[in-house]
Amino acid sequence: MSETLLKVHAVETYYGNIRALAGVDVEVKRGEIVSLIGANGAGKSTLMMTICGSPQARTGTITFDGQDITRLPTHEIARLRVAQSPEGRRIFPRMTVYENLQMGASLDKLKHFDEDVEKIYTLFPRLKERQAQRGGTLSGGEQQMLSIGRALMARPKLLLLDEPSLGLAPLIVKQIFDAIKVLNKEQGLTVFLVEQNAFAALKLSDRGYVMVNGRVTMSGSGKELLANPEVRAAYLEGGRH
Numbered sequence: 206m207s208e209t210l211l212k213v214h215a216v217e218t219y220y221g222n223i224r225a226l227a228g229v230d231v232e233v234k235r236g237e238i239v240s241l242i243g244a245n246g247a248g249k250s251t252l253m254m255t256i257c258g259s260p261q262a263r264t265g266t267i268t269f270d271g272q273d274i275t276r277l278p279t280h281e282i283a284r285l286r287v288a289q290s291p292e293g294r295r296i297f298p299r300m301t302v303y304e305n306l307q308m309g310a311s312l313d314k315l316k317h318f319d320e321d322v323e324k325i326y327t328l329f330p331r332l333k334e335r336q337a338q339r340g341g342t343l344s345g346g347e348q349q350m351l352s353i354g355r356a357l358m359a360r361p362k363l364l365l366l367d368e369p370s371l372g373l374a375p376l377i378v379k380q381i382f383d384a385i386k387v388l389n390k391e392q393g394l395t396v397f398l399v400e401q402n403a404f405a406a407l408k409l410s411d412r413g414y415v416m417v418n419g420r421v422t423m424s425g426s427g428k429e430l431l432a433n434p435e436v437r438a439a440y441l442e443g444g445r446h
């Protein structure tokens with residue numbers, strides 16, 4: 206059995222009086238790719254954000270790399286090397302590609318800076334071609350690459366990706382998912398992925414969770430979930446399978 210890197214236990218998160226997470230249990234082991242699928246409004250982004258400490262869980266516990274992070278402020282969670290590519294990408298639109306990557310590097314990693322930038326340019330050659338271009342003028346796919354690249358500059362132990370494929374053409378989605386696979390296989394990077402594109406996500410993942418109305422309703426290996434009739438009916442109908 207491989208070691209648990211992230212453990213979310215009985216977590217409830219509220220926005221005011223509205224309970225967005227209603228007792229969530231999720232586990233990610235070191236070296237795994239785990240995906241979280243579910244309909245709009247299920248609470249997927251809320252879980253990602255709760256792991257990063259904003260909003261904080263009202264009840265339950267979140268453990269990362271053996272440490273209780275439930276009450277830590279976001280910047281301290283980031284220092285433990287949890288990096289996020291949030292929904293909507295959130296790159297800095299007026300900064301260049303290169304400057305965006307600089308923003309992702311934490312201060313104590315500066316001695317690796319040039320090497321890390323080169324690694325990201327190898328992973329996404331398009332970013333190298335565009336390194337002097339402002340983030341806001343990149344295409345959607347390039348912005349997604351930049352958002353992932355910026356997260357990688359922190360040398361994360363855990364990479365959280367919220368809807369990397371959103372709004373992108375199939376060819377670009379494939380490039381992004383291939384890059385995630387390479388990072389996982391070649392560098393052992395642990396990835397927790399939120400996706401509407403259930404087919405592509407489950408195919409890539411070791412394991413997956415299905416979330417409905419703030420609760421995890423199903424979990425299993427990527428293969429099991431892809432073959433599950435309920436999953437197929439709810440999330441894969443009309444998909445490429």
Ligand SMILES: Nc1ncnc2c1ncn2[C@@H]1O[C@H](COP(=O)(O)OP(=O)(O)OP(=O)(O)O)[C@@H](O)[C@H]1O
Pocket residue numbers: 220223225243244245246247248249250251252292401
């Ligand atoms: N800042 C907020 N204030 C109040 N309610 C919020 C806030 N953010 C999210 N919610 C609510 O919490 C619930 C879960 O939202 P969340 O964004 O986590 O869903 P999601 O699964 O990521 O959906 P999508 O697939 O559309 O991105 C929704 O009902 C949403 O309206």
Ligand SMILES: [Mg+2]
Pocket residue numbers: 249250251292367
């Ligand atoms: Mg979301």
